[in-house]
Amino acid sequence: MIDLDILEAIKYLILGIIQGITEVLPVSSSGHVEIAQAFFHIKKDEGLLFLILVNTGSLLTFLIIYWKRLIVLIKDFFIYVFKKESREKTKDNYIYCLMLVVACIPAGITGLFFSDFIDNIILAKYGTFFVGIGFLLSGTALFIIRDVRIKKGKTMINWADAVFIGLAQAVAIFPGVSRSGMTSSTSIKRGMGIDSALNFSFLMYIPLSFGSILLYLKDIGSEGLGLVNNNYIIYYGLAFIGAVFATYLAYKLIFNIFKSGKLKYFSYYLFAIGLLSMVYFMVK
Numbered sequence: 001m002i003d004l005d006i007l008e009a010i011k012y013l014i015l016g017i018i019q020g021i022t023e024v025l026p027v028s029s030s031g032h033v034e035i036a037q038a039f040f041h042i043k044k045d046e047g048l049l050f051l052i053l054v055n056t057g058s059l060l061t062f063l064i065i066y067w068k069r070l071i072v073l074i075k076d077f078f079i080y081v082f083k084k085e086s087r088e089k090t091k092d093n094y095i096y097c098l099m100l101v102v103a104c105i106p107a108g109i110t111g112l113f114f115s116d117f118i119d120n121i122i123l124a125k126y127g128t129f130f131v132g133i134g135f136l137l138s139g140t141a142l143f144i145i146r147d148v149r150i151k152k153g154k155t156m157i158n159w160a161d162a163v164f165i166g167l168a169q170a171v172a173i174f175p176g177v178s179r180s181g182m183t184s185s186t187s188i189k190r191g192m193g194i195d196s197a198l199n200f201s202f203l204m205y206i207p208l209s210f211g212s213i214l215l216y217l218k219d220i221g222s223e224g225l226g227l228v229n230n231n232y233i234i235y236y237g238l239a240f241i242g243a244v245f246a247t248y249l250a251y252k253l254i255f256n257i258f259k260s261g262k263l264k265y266f267s268y269y270l271f272a273i274g275l276l277s278m279v280y281f282m283v284k
Contacts, residue, residue: 009235011040012050016239019054020061020246024202024254026181026266027273028138029058031131034175035277038128038284052216053236057243059209062202065251069203073097099157103166103204108211110170115215118174128284132277134176139270141178141185146264157200161190165197169204176274179205181266184258194258202251 015036023029033054063070076093079086087094122130168186172179180201187197257263 005231008231009238012235012239013242015040015050016054016057016242017246019239020058020243020248021250023058023243023247024180024250025257026138026142026178026184026263027270028134028172028176028178028181031134031138031176031178031277034123034131035128035273035280038280049232050236050239052213053240054243055209055213055216057240058247059206059213061244061247061251062206062209065248066203066206069199070206073203096157099159099162100200100204100207102159103162103169103200104207106166106170107173107208110173111208111211111215114173115212123175127281128277129281130174131176132274132281134174135270135274135277136176137171138176138178138181139267139274142181142263142267142270145185145188146261146267157192157196161187161192162200164190165200165204169201169208176277178270180254181270194255198255198258 015033018032018036019029022032033051073093073096076090077097080090080094164186165183168182169179171177172182180198183201183204184194184197187201188194
């Protein structure tokens with residue numbers, strides 16, 4: 001018989017919602033999940049399955065949102081490669097796919113070589129203090145572009161944009177550094193339209209998320225699932241559901257948030273939570 005702890009179930013549902021909202025909004029999902037885990041006293045060796053499920057929840061949402069676009073991109077990519085007579089029609093999507101690949105390379109390399117160092121050394125020793133530094137960096141990036149006039153059109157992305165966005169994404173592997181915040185602020189500074197910038201960022205997130213999940217699965221192979229007991233499968237399932245719906249809700253909001261010029265409020269929030277995170281570490 002399953003004996004569920006309602007408070008524990010609510011806790012993990014909240015954690016999933018936090019992951020979903022902060023994955024999309026420019027405030028760093030990894031940083032907020034790290035702080036939430038510290039606040040709720042979730043040990044690192046007990047959270048691998050949880051991290052996989054909440055990340056998969058956000059990934060699933062983006063797959064649902066962009067599935068039509070993904071099918072067209074993949075189809076046109078292979079048509080361009082194998083059917084020379086159709087290359088004129090499929091060239092734009094083929095190049096777009098290559099730009100996504102180029103943009104993913106810096107983050108992929110950084111994650112492959114530095115994820116263990118970040119998790120097992122930096123976060124293990126400095127935890128929320130290090131996350132606080134990441135929050136301050138993200139807040140600074142948003143503060144710099146607070147008065148930049150954001151283009152609302154779907155301006156085209158070029159190769160230089162893809163490289164710079166990819167480098168910004170690579171920095172966001174560090175907890176507390178916002179992926180969407182760094183990529184969108186870089187795009188805006190380069191004069192891209194916000195529609196193109198955010199859509200490119202979210203499409204780029206999909207293969208990178210698959211990569212991060214594979215890294216988590218590798219850790220499970222050596223460390224196990226980290227389940228306290230079987231009830232946690234249900235708790236983690238609630239976190240997954242929370243992440244799915246919260247990601248979708250945040251996605252529906254983010255375009256208007258950027259277009260309304262309210263980025264400065266996110267920077268203020270990040271400055272505040274960054275300082276609080278560092279104070280929390282020192283007091284604890």
